[in-house]
Amino acid sequence: MQGLMMQQPLLVASLLTHAERHHGGQEIVSRRVEGDIHRYSYRDLAQRARGMANALAALGIEQGERVGTLAWNGYRHMELYFAVSGSGAVLHTLNPRLHVDQLAYIIEHAQDRIVFFDLTFLPLIESVASRVKSPKIFVAMTDRAHMPTTHGLSSMLMCYEDLIDLHHDVFEWPLLDENSASSLCYTSGTTGNPKGVLYSHRSTVLHTYAAALPDSLNCSARDAILPVVPMFHVNAWGLPYIACMVGAKLVFPGPALDGKSLYELIEAEQVTLSAGVPTVWQGLLAHVDAIKGAFSHMRRTIVGGAACPTAMTAAFRESHRVEVLHAWGMTELSPVGTVCSLKAHQLSLPVSERYAVQAKQGRGVFGIDMKIVDADGNALPWDGIAAGDLLVRGPWVAREYFGSEGQSPLRDGWFPTGDIARIDADGFMQITDRSKDVIKSGGEWISSTDIENVACLHPDVTTAVCIAARHAKWDERPLLLIVKKPGSGLDANGVLAFLDGRIARWWKPDAVVFVDTVPIGATGKVLKNQLRDQFGDYYLTA
Template identity: 65%
Template sequence: MLGQMMQQPLLISSLLVHAERHHGRQEIVSRRIEGDIHRYTFRDMAQRSRQTAQALDGLGLQHGDRVATLAWNGHRHLELYFGVSGSGAVLHTVNPRLHEDQIVWIIENAEDDVLVFDLTFVDLVQSIAPRLTSVREFVVMTDRAHMPDVPDWRCYEDLLAQHDGDWTWPAFDELSASSLCYTSGTTGDPKGVLYSHRSTVLHTFGVALPDSLGLSASDVVMPVVPMFHVNAWGMPYGACMVGAKVVFPGADLDGASLHELIENEGVTLCAGVPTVWQGLLQHCAKAGSGLGSLLRAIVGGAACPPQMLRDLEETGVEVIHGWGMTETSPFGTASVLKKHQLDLPDGDRLHIKAKQGRCVFGIDLKITDDEGVELPWDGQISGHLMTRGHWVLDEYFGRNESPLIDGWFPTGDIASIDPDGFMQITDRSKDVIKSGGEWIGSIDLENIAMEHPDVAEAACIGIRHPKWDERPLLVVVPRGGAAPSREELIAWYADKIAKWWTPDDVVFVDSLPLGTTGKVLKQALRDRFAGHFDTAPAAVV
């Protein structure tokens, strides 16, 4: 017997219909590339999104055709989020921080029909346009007054002005593709992850829950994480679902600019990678100011150093440490405490919050040994992290093979899970240090180093060793004006870890190589320091 309830497809356009109907007066604020602050409402955005859909229809876009964007966080990009996907086309957000060759490869692999881009990327698009064989329309996200003098390029505002927004969102299968994101491609070619309308709407429910990001209509949300980085972690959709005010920072992601928006707009929730939070904290320290209205800080994309977590919470901001990946849409876990943990001593409470966190319904995790046998959740044993769920990848775009193992996606992370379900990443499979047949987790060593007052940034890598296979090498960026010694930093590890985990040596650098999403490129460091232990000091074992 079947239930007798209404069936309505889970479509991205339904989020916007809800926001327009129930939160139409809520404000969306954008710092634009043109230099001004733009303000309008969800009702205005819904109208312009329908005009966007009409414009795409006028350009001949069909259901399933791809529209690429090269753009920062702003109201026009948000209109494309809904106008493209809502019309039945596929939104393909391209990371402009990638190398030109990778950008060309990704756009060609996706077979994008239209490329829409910010003024910031005019030179980039002019450089790559002759190599883009699939793209037939180039649209600049600006008005006529700021339009570059390039033949055959279209003006976004002109396109919208040609349509009245009298458009009804089409209904179609909720399993239809909605958006496309590519992995960062640090090894090999990037891989496309093709989200569906169903998976995106379910993911939006997931990120809005109290035990994840806890979004509500009383929030003022500022996604600093770029909209080209896994759909800004789903926050634009989540804000639309709950009716939260949205603040977009545009291309100005420095600490001073972000702090100004937090103060002026009353931001309560902000999301970004650790380097963003580091810049914001440094600005506050220099200016002697706090974080004002900010209540919650979402830290993801890379592990949040415990010292950064403490620094943020000392300002009165609750830190929500999270984990996810392109293949998980990206929300996987959030480190939100359970009731019995709320009254723990500060040290114990922060130790739990430093973990990547626990699942909400819709995601499941397990850890396995090298043979695929599931390991216990004791918080001590580490294994290969596997995931499955309603918004987890089944197979990569354009590839006729599935990466799944018995229905589970192998994340490439090494992790432990405690009895309360809190997961902690100890390393990436490719970054784990194997010394004398035993694993050493590089993240633990990095976190300890960054608690030293003279260390600004740290990375720990495994370097070939003639006796022990690999040994840990600590790479340090000193804090401004400080000059810590090798001996001082090695001694810093005493009584904090097993002696044989202690890095054998320390090298000092001006900066760490970062990828396009803010993660340290450890392979670049391994290449640079390969052979270091051929002549370096003896191992600390």
């Protein structure tokens, strides 16, 4: 017997319709590329998104066709989130931090019909335009007064605000199949070409529900949310959609992501919750400490994209009364997979033990099932000790890649994340390494991540990266690369002495190399493959 309930498709446009109806007056604040602050409401957002949907139809964009964006976090980008997906086309967010060759590949592979871009990226767009065949129209996301006077795009260039002004705001969002495509994001492609992950309306709305839950990102209408994580990277971890669902105030930083700019915006707009990668928060904390400042309203920050050092968690909590939510996910997971939200019995743990839990990537949110397996595919126990390949499945996990013609990466219905992980008895998962980064010394595994986390606890260490370096006797040995704080007299012996007693003796790196910087990829992660290329023969040639 079937249940007698209504069948309403889960559609991205329904999030905006809800926000307009129930939170129409809530504010959206954007620091614009033009340099000023823009303010309007969810009601204005919905009106302008409908106008842009009419503009897309007038430009001949049909359902299922891809519309590219190359833009910062801002209100115009937010309008496109809903105008494109809501009208049945596919929003394709492009990462401007990728090399121009990769961008050209992605645009061609996706067959984008049109690309919208912020003025910052005009030179990048000009370089890309000469390498691709698919987009015939490029739209500068600005008004007529700020349109560039010289460019290499000739008749292909249009003005965003002209499109809005030319089309009325009466538009009925179509009743789409909830399994139809809504948006497209490509992986960062550190090895090989980037791969496209094609999200559906259903998967996006379900992900929004789960990510907003109290034990997930814990968002509500009482929040003012600052997504520092870019809208061009996995849809800003879903926060633009979540804000519409719960009616939160949104604060967009635009291109200014330095510590001073972020702090001023956080304070001026009374931000309560922010989200970003550790490298951004390092700059923010350094600025706040330098001016002896404080956060007047921010009480939670979501840290993902890379492991959050315990020292950063402690600095946020002990110096600024800000709780850190450590999260893990992937482009293929829409992206949220786990969030390190403590259970009741963990709240009373001694500080050091609580921080040890918070260093983990956290519990799977409802909808994400996970397991760890050995090399033969056998499930390993959740005892916090056994480590194996992390596999996941769920309604917002990719089944295959865009354009792969049915070739699936799944392993018996599970998606292989490429991570090595442990899971404890409480269900808290901890990444111990990427499978490609794990160090195999004398047939035994060494976790580069664990070594990095301990090294980062040293007060004179800014960044620590551990890589596998080839070794004549042991095949591989850990090599520790350190960026130390300016003016520090820290030397290799000091680092190695600090590691004594904190990691297994045979894990201790045979050498420490000090570097000025480490290469950071398009999504804020350290590019260990480049460091392995540079230092991989260190023990053989030293």
